[in-house]
Amino acid sequence: MKAFVIPRERIARIIAALAAEELGARFKRHVDFLTLAGWSEETPLGAGGLALSKSERAACARRAADFFGLDPVLIDAAGAERLADWARAAEDGATRSLTVMRFTPAGRDSEREACAHPADEVFADAAAAANLLYGRRRMISLVAPHGLLGFSTTVLTPNLLRIPCLDARGLSPDALGETLAFGDVLVATPTLWRYVIREGVLAPDNAMGVSFGEPMTSDLAAEMRKAGFGAIREFYGSTETGLVAWRDSPDEAFILFDCWRRDGEKMLRRSPSGAVRRVKAMDILHWESERSFRLGGRRDGAVQVGAVNVFPDRIAETISRHRFVESCEVSADGRPGGITRLIAHIRLNAEIPPTEQTAREIDAWCRTQLGSHERPRIYHFEAEPLRRDDEPSA
Template sequence: MQGFELSETTLLEVIKALVADELKALRPETAQDIFPEDWDKHTSIHPLPADSKQASLQADSLEKLALATRVTDFFQIRESGLEDYLLRHKTLGQWAELVAEARKRGTRNITFYTSGSTGQPKACPQEWQSLVTEAEYFRQVFTQKLQQPIQRILALSPCQHIYGFLFSALLPDLLDVPVIRGTRAFSWVQSRNLQAGDLVIGFPFIWKQISRSQQPFPAGVVGITSTGPCDPQIIQQLQQQGLSHLLEIYGSSETGGLGWREQTDQPFELLPRWQAVEGRDDVLLDLVSRQQQPLNDQFHWQDNHHFYPAGRLDQALQVAGINVFPARIAEQLRQLPQVQEVAVRLMSPAEGERLKAFVILADPQQSESELRQQLQTWCQQNLKTAERPQAFTFGNQLPRNSLGKASDWSLQTSNLTPTE
């Protein structure tokens, strides 16, 4: 669809998500108090007097510079020459107007960011028309599954990442349908305040929470999940609760969507934009640019149009839909004077969905409870939420199996004897 453009209302929602994400990184100790759902176009970016009735982000000069940079980079505003005006404008609504003007001047591509193997943000620019084409393709898939046009979108994923952007920003504007976001959307889904024609945008962690409810789904609702593998048992549970269709979408910030499937025991169907490369399982051919695109996962091909992901190439794991790198986190913890050695890995399904750490104390005489508190405080101050180990286990040697390889450990014991 040539000429299609985002509305200012949607631009404001994306800007709110970007600003909230950046503020949470800048203010980790008060991140839980940042609620973008309470913001609107009149929300001030500058500090306001305490008695002001206008909502404000209370951003100081350095914070405002960081926020403006985040929005500038995402929408590639520098190409329009308007980026300096962000620092002059005072409200989120004015920022949305400026982004709309920049896009009218031709700066339409989007740059998403993801964490690379070093944990540093990696810029992933995407052509605007490729994003629109992908949204249009999935519109047809969803409509076929619903057997009717999409009527409404409930967005449980933030829209500053490519997955949320495609399906809770671009797609609803493409279809001209309403969007319900955030905690309100979650509440509606949990209470099954849904109707035929609803599309629910989620990710594995949030679908697990939804699956715990005993409320049945009404007929004619389609859910989608992405950002990481979804437990087949969770999908089965949701289907038993009456969810008509739950589609898994596979892709990344670097590539956009690559494939989709509905049955967890079936391969992903490759999107039309991509083509397998003879003899290679770590790249795809982009039929638009005619360039080979490196992949984050290796693929096992069933045929030229269907594949199974076969493990990450960059050692990243998914926590609540966010890439984390346990080796990098362990290296950071290893620099602390209280820590002699440490291993970090994902909890088992029975333990939870977060990271855990096994620690060898530098001083065997130090109290474990005291060190646990010190480590928790350090993680709170220095790591992002998804990166923080939620359980610390202590021992005198790292867990190894009978072959001497690193192994898992139980949270229920002191783990002085490693588990297989």
């Protein structure tokens, strides 16, 4: 089990990411990317750091405890002042007994429950990823470490490979380019990969790119190879299922990892304990063989914005509660380059003028009611309600 020992510094960053997500989902308190990247073991829980209120502190401690399968009392012991104190408690508890871990889907609301996974299955996911990344000298990560795929791939997998993992979320593009070295593997979501490529980051010899969280597109993969990433691995999975499959090119089908097999329209997963469970993927899978498939659309109506699943119907329902709004529908606009924007189609109450100021007021309200990935980027005021099968207006 030594390969799965998590350094305290990494535990602190996991807890920081969990806290930031909890603050956003439950308290509508947004923590910007650079602030989060700067939170470390030494960051205070109170003033000058996370600045947690009593209720926020309790919620964040509970979220950290759930992640590691512990009692919240063990995390937030009396006298805890820094993230290091919570990390130490999590490290001690996880070392004694880590049998179940809980991961919450990104973009969920405060009422959705976390997904429980046996720890041995999470470790098995890391081993599967390690088999495909063997030979790398170092891992550079741009993804948060608290999601199931991020945790397996960027926290546990480097332990198995016995390589260091650098959390690069706070680096500028220039600093990232200077950091990359021969034999590195850079891990990012497609949204972050587009940013890396657009900023002109070039890879050294023998560098690999790993992607997950959203489907990779052929044009993005081509740009990554032009930038010097000669080898690319794309992983498929979700918080609900764990790591399921992989491929080397968007033009290829995904291939199941060894612990999975097809079972009609569902899949069977065999855990290291020998237990078998039947699973339905979150996406529609078009099977090409018993061990390979291509992705269809989501089953639950979610769309992905920056590797976060958001639900247009739920967003529209929230916007419809604004005092200016009679009705609302939200659509997703897939732009060239794979960037997805949300567009709100709004029918205003009769006395409200369709002005820029009206849009600004609705947007300001959305900032208090919706997560950053859920906020529409465009507001269209419609004379009549938009039918669901209509194209978005220009």
